[in-house]
Amino acid sequence: xxxxxxxxxxxxxxxxxxxxxxxxxxxxxxxxxxxxxxxxxxxxxxxxxxxxxxxxxxxxxxxxxxxxxxxxxxxxxxxxxxxxxxxxxxxxxxxxxxxxxxxxxxxxxxxxxxxxxxxxxxxxxxxxxxxxxxxxxxxxxxxxxxxxxxxxxxxxxxxxxxxxxxxxxxxxxxxxxxxxxxxxxxxxxxxxxxxxxxxxxxxxxxxxxxxxxxxxxxxxxxxxx
Amino acid sequence: xxxxxxxxxxxxxxxxxxxxxxxxxxxxxxxxxxxxxxxxxxxxxxxxxxxxxxxxxxxxxxxxxxxxxxxxxxxxxxxxxxxxxxxxxxxxxxxxxxxxxxxxxxxxxxxxxxxxxxxxxxxxxxxxxxxxxxxxxxxxxxxxxxxxxxxxxxxxxxxxxxxxxxxxxxxxxxxxxxxxxxxxxxxxxxxxxxxxxxxxxxxxxxxxxxxxxxxxxxxxxxxxxxxxxxxxxxxxxxxxxxxxxxxxxxxxxxxxxxxxxxxxxxxxxxxxxxxxxxxxxxxxxxxxxxxxxxxxxxxxxxxxxxxxxxxxxxxxxxxxxxxxxxxxxxxxxxxxxxxxxxxxxxxxxxxxxxxxxxx
Numbered sequence: 001x002x003x004x005x006x007x008x009x010x011x012x013x014x015x016x017x018x019x020x021x022x023x024x025x026x027x028x029x030x031x032x033x034x035x036x037x038x039x040x041x042x043x044x045x046x047x048x049x050x051x052x053x054x055x056x057x058x059x060x061x062x063x064x065x066x067x068x069x070x071x072x073x074x075x076x077x078x079x080x081x082x083x084x085x086x087x088x089x090x091x092x093x094x095x096x097x098x099x100x101x102x103x104x105x106x107x108x109x110x111x112x113x114x115x116x117x118x119x120x121x122x123x124x125x126x127x128x129x130x131x132x133x134x135x136x137x138x139x140x141x142x143x144x145x146x147x148x149x150x151x152x153x154x155x156x157x158x159x160x161x162x163x164x165x166x167x168x169x170x171x172x173x174x175x176x177x178x179x180x181x182x183x184x185x186x187x188x189x190x191x192x193x194x195x196x197x198x199x200x201x202x203x204x205x206x207x208x209x210x211x212x213x214x215x216x217x218x219x220x221x222x223x224x225x
Numbered sequence: 226x227x228x229x230x231x232x233x234x235x236x237x238x239x240x241x242x243x244x245x246x247x248x249x250x251x252x253x254x255x256x257x258x259x260x261x262x263x264x265x266x267x268x269x270x271x272x273x274x275x276x277x278x279x280x281x282x283x284x285x286x287x288x289x290x291x292x293x294x295x296x297x298x299x300x301x302x303x304x305x306x307x308x309x310x311x312x313x314x315x316x317x318x319x320x321x322x323x324x325x326x327x328x329x330x331x332x333x334x335x336x337x338x339x340x341x342x343x344x345x346x347x348x349x350x351x352x353x354x355x356x357x358x359x360x361x362x363x364x365x366x367x368x369x370x371x372x373x374x375x376x377x378x379x380x381x382x383x384x385x386x387x388x389x390x391x392x393x394x395x396x397x398x399x400x401x402x403x404x405x406x407x408x409x410x411x412x413x414x415x416x417x418x419x420x421x422x423x424x425x426x427x428x429x430x431x432x433x434x435x436x437x438x439x440x441x442x443x444x445x446x447x448x449x450x451x452x453x454x455x456x457x458x459x460x461x462x463x464x465x466x467x468x469x470x471x472x473x474x475x476x477x478x479x480x481x482x483x484x485x486x487x488x489x490x491x492x493x494x495x496x497x498x499x500x501x502x503x504x505x506x507x508x509x510x511x512x513x514x515x516x517x518x519x520x521x522x523x524x525x526x527x528x529x530x531x532x533x534x535x536x537x538x539x540x541x542x543x544x545x546x547x548x549x550x551x552x553x554x555x556x557x558x559x560x561x562x563x564x565x566x567x568x569x570x571x572x573x574x575x576x577x578x579x580x581x582x583x584x
Contacts, residue, residue, distance in 0.1 A: 116311075118307065118311055119311055119313060121267075121270075121272045121298070121305075122305060122307070122311045123313075123324070123325075124271070124272070124297070124298035124299050125270050125271070125272070125298045125299070125301070125303055125304070125305040125325075126299075126324050126325025126365070126366075126369055127299045127302075127325040127327065127369060128299055128325070129297070129299050132299075136324070137313060140315045141313075141314070141315055
């Protein structure tokens, strides 16, 4: 593996980490909101948030291209303020973030739903405002689901292909992530390089999931003691 | 110290409607399951947003919907202890007790000392026994220096033996912290032992209110749950050698119970005996290990479910005692209303419910 390949790996990690950071706060907030929301349109809202999971990523990518392209208000407005998104690294972040978001929300929402609402009520009677009750009771009790969701989101971001290639293109050195590079190399007949990069993705995904498992086990033992 | 409640809360089957001014001290909230007891506590705690009306502690309103006042739970300073203790599983005992205390270490220390949980501080809630959990939950509520305590069946999740061990802590909190307290319970004995005042809820309405003994008179003979026989009395002596505490009841019975030196001689107590723990004989009893044997007469024999409830009057003072036996026993013993009967109770079957009702 040469410096070129290493750069692709680092770029991919950087993009996935950025996308995960971007979705973390809104994802946890959305999960918490949905877990407690009983009002109108709950199902519609949940369906909408899950949609990117089941749509072809290329369709999501196309939609993002429409939104972020210069011809439409959001993209046009951004361009007018000097922010180019499409076919830059920012597009990679946006595409992977959108695709990872539902995974984080689903996992964290289940965890928040399992927190006994009476414990939150008790925290309130003990002097916590809603925000303090969230940080001192809901989040610590749901942390496994939140961490699991974050890891899933990160892993998904590492391997995202369809949406990324639509909005960010496949520009070596600028927007080319591991997934895109593997596809590109195979197309160009560089099978050995493709295989190397594929092996790297396997190693990365394995390491991420393994570290999470290990973390859970260690905490589980600590809590039982 | 008084608590004014004038409350309406729509519930699924009926509306909770309570209008009461509670005196200082402990008020027992009684009534069948689903009568709205927990909803009442949650409304006072501020956990029911639909609650409408006025709730005030010492004249300070927690809720006054007419004036647009509805303090959020965190501003009400009420200590809430639910049936299952509701300890935070991710925190140690100390973390739980400190949770709401805002670094008020004196209050934390006082709460820890009152409930004697210092040896438990480093433990996790999952490793505590049921009784220990309830003590920690009480300490956690007290450490916030509440103006009002809300206890929602704090002993119901415990078995009978544990209840007797935890009840004294509750009485200690009542006496040392002198807080107004709403105490939801199903247990007649607990209500009599802890409360000076009681309200009976049924279908969301206050059915009766007043001194617990007056309210419970009917319920006790219904013999639905809890302890059927409750006899007020006074501790006469403790004998460590024989392991016996002697109690003289108001009706003139001399009763031997297991040694309870924590109730000083002369203190008022309530004896509680379950109807199924009363043995019935039709001849004078000899050679029995049960310490308490009394002669009396059968007043009535009533079928209650699969069992028979025997109402008997004991000779000294004519005090009424309920005994529960099988229909087969009635036939075998040839029991008849008006006939003579001897009742026996083991010392171990009698619970001593701490300091008695205060006026």
